[in-house]
Amino acid sequence: MSEPNTAGGSGKWRLPGLVLLFVLVCALPFMLSNYRVFQSTLVLVYAIALLGLNILTGYNGQISLGHGAFYAIGAYVAAILMDKFGVPYWATVPLAGAACLVIGFLFGLPALRLEGLYLALATFALGVSMPQLLKYKHLEHWTGGVQGIVIIKPDPPFGLPVSQDQWLYFFCLAVALVMFVLAWNLLRGRVGRALIAIRDQPVAAEAMGVNNAMYKSLAFGVSAMYTGVAGALGAIAVQFVAPDSFNIFLSITFLVGIVIGGLASIPGAIYGAIFIQFVPNIADQISKAAPWAIYGVFMIGFMYLMPVGVAGAIRIAAARIRHRMEGRRGRKK
Numbered sequence: 001m002s003e004p005n006t007a008g009g010s011g012k013w014r015l016p017g018l019v020l021l022f023v024l025v026c027a028l029p030f031m032l033s034n035y036r037v038f039q040s041t042l043v044l045v046y047a048i049a050l051l052g053l054n055i056l057t058g059y060n061g062q063i064s065l066g067h068g069a070f071y072a073i074g075a076y077v078a079a080i081l082m083d084k085f086g087v088p089y090w091a092t093v094p095l096a097g098a099a100c101l102v103i104g105f106l107f108g109l110p111a112l113r114l115e116g117l118y119l120a121l122a123t124f125a126l127g128v129s130m131p132q133l134l135k136y137k138h139l140e141h142w143t144g145g146v147q148g149i150v151i152i153k154p155d156p157p158f159g160l161p162v163s164q165d166q167w168l169y170f171f172c173l174a175v176a177l178v179m180f181v182l183a184w185n186l187l188r189g190r191v192g193r194a195l196i197a198i199r200d201q202p203v204a205a206e207a208m209g210v211n212n213a214m215y216k217s218l219a220f221g222v223s224a225m226y227t228g229v230a231g232a233l234g235a236i237a238v239q240f241v242a243p244d245s246f247n248i249f250l251s252i253t254f255l256v257g258i259v260i261g262g263l264a265s266i267p268g269a270i271y272g273a274i275f276i277q278f279v280p281n282i283a284d285q286i287s288k289a290a291p292w293a294i295y296g297v298f299m300i301g302f303m304y305l306m307p308v309g310v311a312g313a314i315r316i317a318a319a320r321i322r323h324r325m326e327g328r329r330g331r332k333k
Contacts, residue, residue: 026170026173028040028169029165029169029170030166034165037163037165037166037169039277040169041165041168041169041172041237042237042277043270043273043274043277043278044169044172044175044176044233044273045172045233045234045237045273046230046254046257046272046273046276046277047176047269047270047272047273048176048179048180048269049067049227049230049231049254049273050254050258050272050273051180051183052067052070052222052223052225052226052227053067053226053227053254053255053258054258054261054263054265054266054268055183055186055187055219055222055223055226056219056220056223057255057258057263058258058262058264059187059192059199059219059264060195060199060216060219061198061200062119062216062219063119063120063123064119064120064123064223064255065120065124065127066122066123066125066127066130066251067127067223067251067255068246068247068248068249068250068251068254069127069129069130069246069251070100070104070223070224070228071228071230071231071234071246071250072130072134072231072241072245072246072250073096073099073100073130073228074096074097074099074100074227074229074231074235075096075231075232075246076134076143076149076235076241077095077096077099077228077231077232078092078093078096078231078236079151079235079241080142080149082151082152083150089154089236090171092232092236093233093236095232096228096231096232097225097228097229097232100224100228100231101221101222101224101228102221103224104220104221104222104223104224104225104228105218105220105221105224107220107224108216108219108220108221111123111220112213112216124248124251127248127251130243130246131243131246132243135243143243144241144242145243146242146243146244148240148241148242148243148245149240149241149242150239150240151235151238151239151240151241153168153236153239154167154168154236155167168236171233172233175233179226179229180266183226183266184266186222191215191218194215195219197210198210198212198215227254254276256272256275256276257273257275257276259303259309260272260275260299260302260310261273261309261310261311262308262309262310262311262312262313263309265309265311267314268309268310268311271309271311272310275310279295279298280295282294283295283298
């Protein structure tokens, strides 16, 4: 009899908690400096990218070390459309996502023959080669070569009384909310169950009628779409794209983010984004001589204390608290 009461209790506080969180998130840019608002905007951008990678790796079990390439494609699609064709910044975001959806789906088709470390190596090659492709002389007219492309920061529409950084924060927040809601609906439905079944028992999933090849390619495409949308938002926020900004380290950073945040967890993308955005800055403040050594210590500490990621640790802690509360209620009865 205690389970329904507990569920009802948690459901009772869930909506007010979400409303309070939303209010705090909306109030955040008015309480911070422009630089901190910019950092918060990048957290939202990285959260979308990590969510896309988590769909592929966490929910479908396909390891990717090259998602920085899709981030770069999304960024360059947005930059080229804005710089060469005068497309409004807000219209470049869905176009970048659509381009990455097609490219990711097509890349996923030949990758179906690869699994595990072999797939990781193939995506690693994609991530390594992307900066060189962007520097290719026959593409310099579009990509700007090593000089990159400078983007003009958009002004707030309708004369809204906010700064440019604050407006970009709210714009990225709106896109992030849409992407997270889409992911939540996708992963909690039939597609999500199919992806998890392929990850855990591919032979059994195939026997149950799941089209493994189609769902794997779809996961690759959707994952690339999310990362492309993040790349477009990142380019608009940073106001600059260049090939060396999208090296293989970016892809590895994304993988670190989903592991630290929590695999197969939608909120884990937010925790991972906060980690990859702020922890390197904290490490640099602690030691100017060896910041990456400090960064490595932070990663080891997180993995030792929270081996299932931040989201998993929070979930376990919440379960223990509910169990203790139920025990106390039982003793009172």
